[in-house]
Amino acid sequence: SQKIEQNSEALNIQEGKTATLTCNYTNYSPAYLQWYRQDPGRGPVFLLLIRENEKEKRKERLKVTFDTTLKQSLFHITASQPADSATYLCALDRYGGSQGNLIFGKGTKLSVKP
Amino acid sequence: SQTIHQWPATLVQPVGSPLSLECTVEGTSNPNLYWYRQAAGRGLQLLFYSVGIGQISSEVPQNLSASRPQDRQFILSSKKLLLSDSGFYLCAWSWGGVEQFFGPGTRLTVL
Numbered sequence: 541s542q543k544i545e546q547n548s549e550a551l552n553i554q555e556g557k558t559a560t561l562t563c564n565y566t567n568y569s570p571a572y573l574q575w576y577r578q579d580p581g582r583g584p585v586f587l588l589l590i591r592e593n594e595k596e597k598r599k600e601r602l603k604v605t606f607d608t609t610l611k612q613s614l615f616h617i618t619a620s621q622p623a624d625s626a627t628y629l630c631a632l633d634r635y636g637g638s639q640g641n642l643i644f645g646k647g648t649k650l651s652v653k654p
Numbered sequence: 655s656q657t658i659h660q661w662p663a664t665l666v667q668p669v670g671s672p673l674s675l676e677c678t679v680e681g682t683s684n685p686n687l688y689w690y691r692q693a694a695g696r697g698l699q700l701l702f703y704s705v706g707i708g709q710i711s712s713e714v715p716q717n718l719s720a721s722r723p724q725d726r727q728f729i730l731s732s733k734k735l736l737l738s739d740s741g742f743y744l745c746a747w748s749w750g751g752v753e754q755f756f757g758p759g760t761r762l763t764v765l
Contacts, residue, residue, distance in 0.1 A: 574753060583744050583756030584698070629698065634713075640686050640748050641713065644698040 542567050542634055546645035553620055553652055561615040561648045563630035569608040570632035575615050578627045578647065587628075588615075620652045656681035660745050660757040667764055673718075673732040675760050677745030680726065685747040687728040688754060689720055693741040704728060740764045 543566045553559050563573065572591045576584035590597045590606045590613065597604045603616040617624050627647040634641040657680045667673060679685055689701040700713045702720035710720050717736060721729045728745055740763050746754040 572752070581759070581761075583746070583759050584754075586753040586755065589753055631698075634700075640688065640750070640752065640754065641703060641711075642688075642700060642754065646697040 542570075542632070542643060544630060544632060544643050544645045546630060546648050548648045549646070550649045550651070553650070555621060555652055555654050557620055559617040559620050559624070559650055559652070561628050561630075561650070563613040563615065563645055565611050565632060569611065572632070573604075573606055573613045574631045574642070575602075575604055575613075576629045576631060576644075578629060584629055584644075617650075620650075622652050622654050625650055625652050656747070656755065658745060658747055658755060658757040660743075660760055662760060663758065664761045665763070667735050667762065669737055669764055670734050673730070673735055673739070673762070675730040675743055675745075675762075677728040677730075677757055678726055679747045682726070682747065682749070684725060685749060687722060688746040688748070689728065689730050690744040690746065690756075691741045692744065698744070702730070735764045737764050 545564045547562050569592050572589050574589045575587045577587055578584040588597055588599055588604045590604045601618045605614045627649045629644050629647045631642045631644045634643050659678050686705050688703045690698050691701055692698045702710055702712050704710050704722045707722055718732050743760045745757040748754040
């Protein structure tokens with residue numbers, strides 16, 4: 541069955557640097573992959589979606605890449621700020637389609653220090 | 655705009671007691687609805703999803719059940735809680751199953 545992994549549980553960086561988070565999946569390539577942000581005690585908030593035919597997607601200081609050969613997505617936050625500190629989750633459809641039956645990675649907790 | 659509500663925000667229940675968590679969505683019709691659980695040290699786990707009234711799909715066999723009595727109402731229930739049911743329960747909705755919008759969550763502690 542499809543599995544999704546975020547290799548780093550935690551990432552500490554200095555303010556102003558670029559944070560890069562990794563998400564890997566096994567088996568078939570999904571139709572799309574999503575990234576969410578979760579703050580402590582809150583529900584996840586959708587950030588970006590990238591489709592299998594897209595190499596890169598940008599939104600303000602956020603950039604997501606999707607490499608179906610490596611079965612990997614990278615999530616970048618440029619010019620990071622302490623307010624970017626949160627846990628970031630990647631997610632994809634369990635059966636490779638768009639049914640909304642998502643599986644989530646365990647997340648990477650990002651800490652941006654001033 | 656759309657809003658999703660969950661209650662209660664926190665709940666402490668003894669082992670063996672029943673459970674009922676409610677989720678309602680405003681500002682949209684015929685949404686897909688989802689129940690997730692996030693346990694300490696574990697990822698977000700999909701428990702149930704629904705694409706319409708009375709239509710429930712379960713991803714994980716357990717002592718929980720879900721119902722959708724109205725278009726924008728989703729209920730998570732248990733007849734007898736276990737210690738392992740403790741966690742952060744999240745309801746979410748989406749259009750067509752793509753990006754999902756999460757509620758504020760219910761923190762459940764089973765003692």
